[in-house]
Amino acid sequence: MEQINILTQNGLKVTKPRVTILNILEHVNKPLTAEEIYLKLQKIDKSINLSTVYRVLEVFIKNQIITKPFIKDDNKASFIINHHEHKHFLICSKCQKMVEIGECPFKTFEKSLEKETNFTITNHRFELFGICPNCK
Amino acid sequence: MEQINILTQNGLKVTKPRVTILNILEHVNKPLTAEEIYLKLQKIDKSINLSTVYRVLEVFIKNQIITKPFIKDDNKASFIINHHEHKHFLICSKCQKMVEIGECPFKTFEKSLEKETNFTITNHRFELFGICPNCK
DNA sequence: AGTTTAATGCAAATGATTTGCATTTACATT
DNA sequence: AATGTAAATGCAAATCATTTGCATTAAACT
Numbered sequence: 001m002e003q004i005n006i007l008t009q010n011g012l013k014v015t016k017p018r019v020t021i022l023n024i025l026e027h028v029n030k031p032l033t034a035e036e037i038y039l040k041l042q043k044i045d046k047s048i049n050l051s052t053v054y055r056v057l058e059v060f061i062k063n064q065i066i067t068k069p070f071i072k073d074d075n076k077a078s079f080i081i082n083h084h085e086h087k088h089f090l091i092c093s094k095c096q097k098m099v100e101i102g103e104c105p106f107k108t109f110e111k112s113l114e115k116e117t118n119f120t121i122t123n124h125r126f127e128l129f130g131i132c133p134n135c136k
Numbered sequence: 137m138e139q140i141n142i143l144t145q146n147g148l149k150v151t152k153p154r155v156t157i158l159n160i161l162e163h164v165n166k167p168l169t170a171e172e173i174y175l176k177l178q179k180i181d182k183s184i185n186l187s188t189v190y191r192v193l194e195v196f197i198k199n200q201i202i203t204k205p206f207i208k209d210d211n212k213a214s215f216i217i218n219h220h221e222h223k224h225f226l227i228c229s230k231c232q233k234m235v236e237i238g239e240c241p242f243k244t245f246e247k248s249l250e251k252e253t254n255f256t257i258t259n260h261r262f263e264l265f266g267i268c269p270n271c272k
Numbered sequence: 273a274g275t276t277t278a279a280t281g282c283a284a285a286t287g288a289t290t291t292g293c294a295t296t297t298a299c300a301t302t
Numbered sequence: 303a304a305t306g307t308a309a310a311t312g313c314a315a316a317t318c319a320t321t322t323g324c325a326t327t328a329a330a331c332t
Contacts, residue, residue, distance in 0.1 A: 034320080056280095126262045128246070132254075170289080187314095190288090
């Protein structure tokens with residue numbers, strides 16, 4: 001199973017919570033909150049604890065298996081599998097529906113900004129908000 | 137005083153907490169957390185309460201006097217005066233220093249994305265992260 | 273299989289933000 | 303200028319996402 005490879009490659013023990021969470025995130029492939037992950041987990045294995053979810057997410061972030069792209073206005077953080085692509089989302093302010101944006105237009109922008117500010121730029125966040133066709 | 141105009145223009149009662157918070161945000165002109173605002177307030181008037189800070193910020197957001205541009209990884213939200221400019225920041229991951237980015241390169245990008253997705257785009261967030269010259 | 277060390281479950285703690293309620297204050301009206 | 307009223311505030315307690323301490327369990331090495 002691919003999930004197991006990712007774990008062993010990162011020197012992480014292969015445990016049920018880790019495999020299952022990774023599996024969920026792989027298949028969903030869009031940002032989920034810790035609680036959303038927890039609810040999906042509950043359908044698979046009732047015994048997995050919410051604090052385990054947080055701890056697993058923490059380890060995954062450290063190992064760059066996932067990223068925490070943003071914290072929404074409701075104060076909940078989101079987590080998404082890290083395919084080392086630059087992904088950005090357009091989020092409906094009413095129904096929270098997310099649509100992926102095809103292209104990330106910042107590569108060249110970052111380069112010129114590094115020269116200008118003398119920062120070393122490691123990362124960026126970009127999200128768009130609007131009203132989706134259904135909610136209009 | 138300009139702060140009073142902004143309040144009355146928005147049909148808001150002119151109170152000391154509101155005037156003072158607005159004054160702070162006007163002069164700082166960069167994102168502050170509720171607690172940072174509270175600490176600055178304490179130096180001016182010990183009696184103003186943290187929950188009042190939150191309530192004032194909430195009203196200001198509703199009236200679009202300020203915006204809540206992002207929530208940092210430490211789960212603290214930031215608030216900035218809304219001059220209806222598109223402002224974005226480059227944030228040092230070590231010292232949290234913020235540098236304003238001169239230009240917002242998304243206007244045309246948003247237009248084409250609206251056609252593509254059929255969303256009505258109302259807003260966006262963009263932050264860059266890196267290491268500042270001092271921290272390197 | 274046995275040993276070791278890290279991962280987990282559970283319950284309690286934490287910390288940012290929110291809320292209920294009694295009191296105070298802004299401001300419209302007299 | 304004094305008064306009435308609804309909205310704003312201070313204070314304490316509640317809430318909610320996230321984190322942590324600790325006893326137990328389980329992965330993976332020998």
